[in-house]
Amino acid sequence: MHALNTRADSASLAGKTIVITGATGGIGLEAAVELARRSARVVITGRDPARIEAALADIRRRSGSNSVEGLCADFASQAAVRRLAKEILARCPRIDVLVNNAGSVNPTRTLTADGIETTFAVNHLAPFLLTNLLLERIVASAPARIVNVASVAHTRGTLDFADLNFGNGYSIMRAYSRSKLANLLFTRALARRLAGTSVTVNALHPGTVATGIWGHGAPASRVAGMLFNAVFAPIKRFAMLSPERGAQTITYLAASPDVSNKTGLYFEKNRPKEPAPLASDDALAERLWQESTRLTHLDVA
Ligand SMILES: NC(=O)c1ccc[n+]([C@@H]2O[C@H](COP(=O)([O-])OP(=O)(O)OC[C@H]3O[C@@H](n4cnc5c(N)ncnc54)[C@H](OP(=O)(O)O)[C@@H]3O)[C@@H](O)[C@H]2O)c1
Numbered sequence: 001m002h003a004l005n006t007r008a009d010s011a012s013l014a015g016k017t018i019v020i021t022g023a024t025g026g027i028g029l030e031a032a033v034e035l036a037r038r039s040a041r042v043v044i045t046g047r048d049p050a051r052i053e054a055a056l057a058d059i060r061r062r063s064g065s066n067s068v069e070g071l072c073a074d075f076a077s078q079a080a081v082r083r084l085a086k087e088i089l090a091r092c093p094r095i096d097v098l099v100n101n102a103g104s105v106n107p108t109r110t111l112t113a114d115g116i117e118t119t120f121a122v123n124h125l126a127p128f129l130l131t132n133l134l135l136e137r138i139v140a141s142a143p144a145r146i147v148n149v150a151s152v153a154h155t156r157g158t159l160d161f162a163d164l165n166f167g168n169g170y171s172i173m174r175a176y177s178r179s180k181l182a183n184l185l186f187t188r189a190l191a192r193r194l195a196g197t198s199v200t201v202n203a204l205h206p207g208t209v210a211t212g213i214w215g216h217g218a219p220a221s222r223v224a225g226m227l228f229n230a231v232f233a234p235i236k237r238f239a240m241l242s243p244e245r246g247a248q249t250i251t252y253l254a255a256s257p258d259v260s261n262k263t264g265l266y267f268e269k270n271r272p273k274e275p276a277p278l279a280s281d282d283a284l285a286e287r288l289w290q291e292s293t294r295l296t297h298l299d300v301a
Pocket residue numbers: 021022023024025026027028045046047048051073074075076101102103104122149150151152205206207208209210211212213214
């Protein structure tokens with residue numbers, strides 16, 4: 001178990017606008033509650049209108065704040081991410097913190113309407129696109145922060161630019177690990193571009209947290225799914241962090257004065273940690289940046 005946040009616990013965030021993606025459940029929802037409690041204006045995103053409404057009611061009830069709004073976009077669609085960015089820009093004259101948290105796993109290989117393997121599209125290309133579309137507003141709001149929710153799974157990730165779509169040899173973990181390695185490389189390449197702007201960008205591993213993401217890895221057949229859940233329920237209950245604790249490194253990086261001038265780093269338990277060697281490879285980070293701009297049709301150097 002890791003220590004609770006330090007000074008960030010009590011700091012008021014009044015006047016700040018914080019956008020958190022994927023906050024209809026899990027650690028994103030808990031981070032939204034905590035940041036709303038500290039009086040930030042919180043804008044959450046999800047992909048299902050009913051789940052967004054339920055999350056908004058929950059955040060308002062638990063935080064006591066009404067300054068919470070929801071927007072809908074499926075990150076598997078680049079057109080939807082572009083619409084989301086427009087809506088955020090229309091609503092938010094400033095963006096003090098962007099938390100790229102939405103993420104998923106996919107038991108079988110599927111391609112999005114944009115022709116990209118879904119895990120890579122949702123977990124890496126969507127936040128890459130969203131961040132770049134919001135970047136001018138974030139820089140204009142400086143000092144500001146970008147927080148990327150990665151994972152220790154990045155240590156098992158590899159990048160094969162000749163087969164980003166896993167046409168050969170898909171597995172749920174290979175796809176997930178690649179997408180999380182991409183989160184770290186994106187953080188590194190973006191930090192380099194943001195030098196001198198007073199906008200920081202950091203990545204984190206939230207711990208192993210009992211959230212809905214584990215259910216997405218369950219086998220599709222009914223019997224195997226039941227067996228998976230029976231084995232998994234006690235693990236979730238006794239060996240994993242609660243979503244509330246899992247959210248702590250997010251709120252720390254989003255709000256703590258301790259990290260106001262830290263950038264380009266990877267955090268675990270509120271402390272910087274050396275990521276895997278591949279995640280510190282600047283040439284790889286640049287190559288991924290160029291490939292990601294091509295795949296998202298973005299014109300950013
Ligand atoms: N839980 C862990 O142990 C763990 C460990 C390391 C890293 N992480 C990372 O933590 C982040 C949050 O995960 P979590 O554990 O809190 O999982 P979760 O409970 O499943 O929450 C994921 C959030 O992302 C949203 N999302 C998923 N796919 C989306 C899509 N295609 N378009 C838009 N939104 C989408 C979900 O929306 P819906 O409500 O519609 O599903 C939900 O709000 C992820 O980036 C994950 O990789 C988690």
